[in-house]
Amino acid sequence: MLEPVSALNGASFDGLARIEETGLQGMITLRGDLSAKAVKSAATAASGVRRVPDQRQANVSGEKGLCWMSPDELLVLCPYGAVAEALEKMQAALAGSHALAVNVSDARAVVRLSGPAAREVLAKLCPVDLAPAAFTPGMFRRTRMAQAPVAFWMDDDESFRIVCFRSVAQYVFDVLKVAAQPGSEVGFHARPEPV
Amino acid sequence: MLILNCPYCGVDADETELAAGGEAHLKRHGPGSSDDEFHGYLFARKNPRGVHFERWRHAHGCGKWFHAARDTVTLEVFGTYPAQTEGPPKPILAAIEARRPGWTLD
Numbered sequence: 001m002l003e004p005v006s007a008l009n010g011a012s013f014d015g016l017a018r019i020e021e022t023g024l025q026g027m028i029t030l031r032g033d034l035s036a037k038a039v040k041s042a043a044t045a046a047s048g049v050r051r052v053p054d055q056r057q058a059n060v061s062g063e064k065g066l067c068w069m070s071p072d073e074l075l076v077l078c079p080y081g082a083v084a085e086a087l088e089k090m091q092a093a094l095a096g097s098h099a100l101a102v103n104v105s106d107a108r109a110v111v112r113l114s115g116p117a118a119r120e121v122l123a124k125l126c127p128v129d130l131a132p133a134a135f136t137p138g139m140f141r142r143t144r145m146a147q148a149p150v151a152f153w154m155d156d157d158e159s160f161r162i163v164c165f166r167s168v169a170q171y172v173f174d175v176l177k178v179a180a181q182p183g184s185e186v187g188f189h190a191r192p193e194p195v
Numbered sequence: 196m197l198i199l200n201c202p203y204c205g206v207d208a209d210e211t212e213l214a215a216g217g218e219a220h221l222k223r224h225g226p227g228s229s230d231d232e233f234h235g236y237l238f239a240r241k242n243p244r245g246v247h248f249e250r251w252r253h254a255h256g257c258g259k260w261f262h263a264a265r266d267t268v269t270l271e272v273f274g275t276y277p278a279q280t281e282g283p284p285k286p287i288l289a290a291i292e293a294r295r296p297g298w299t300l301d
């Protein structure tokens with residue numbers, strides 16, 4: 001039996017912010033009519049969260065959750081070892097409807113970026129308004145990080161979880177390391193010191 | 196730098212998040228058309244100084260194709276609209292007329 005290994009084997013880096021690969025994460029792509037009852041119940045049954053997120057929202061708790069990818073696509077998160085069972089539940093719920101559910105866990109990597117300067121570091125690489133008032137926990141964004149497509153959400157006000165393709169995981173990790181190099185603070189999103 | 200609002204995910208997408216898809220609302224000429232029509236469909240494109248209708252794809256975002264109406268000289272964006280249409284919708288035309296009095300759709 002081969003042991004599954006995540007893309008970066010748990011690599012981490014401490015600089016302006018902490019960067020760490022989270023390890024194996026179960027991920028299922030679900031495509032279909034997101035207003036259809038069968039699709040909604042397939043999503044909630046597989047992820048264990050009760051609410052299907054609205055446009056550009058994420059509803060994630062730990063390793064479980066749902067993310068809004070596009071008007072006809074959800075990203076379903078569940079523990080890596082629970083994917084087969086989740087997919088079985090989903091196929092049952094989707095029987096007879098025009099929808100698609102596929103295990104993409106091994107095609108992806110997840111990196112956590114955390115610390116008071118996390119917004120600063122990410123804002124160097126993504127064309128997204130990451131001001132504390134503009135991007136908040138609960139939101140979800142697909143964009144590019146330098147040259148690679150990524151998606152991310154915030155678990156709290158100082159930490160992001162970033163999803164990318166496994167093939168660009170090393171690139172994403174390395175480009176984040178450059179952006180988090182000590183001494184490269186920009187200070188754009190930094191809160192002013194109290195006087 | 197262009198910023199276009201994607202009508203599918205609502206993101207104000209920076210140009211670097213998008214892929215350009217050329218002129219919008221082309222009529223496809225395929226089997227049964229004349230050589231001139233087919234030639235025009237394949238090769239003839241408008242290249243206006245001013246109002247232009249274009250196809251764009253939110254390539255590094257939700258992945259959807261959409262339309263944009265903009266000015267090729269000033270880069271002013273009049274609006275964006277979904278892909279499922281054969282021509283610019285009324286609110287887009289009104290927005291252009293408001294900013295470019297006398298402009299007509301050809």
Ligand SMILES: [Zn+2]
Nearest residue numbers: 201204253257
């Ligand atoms: Zn979009």
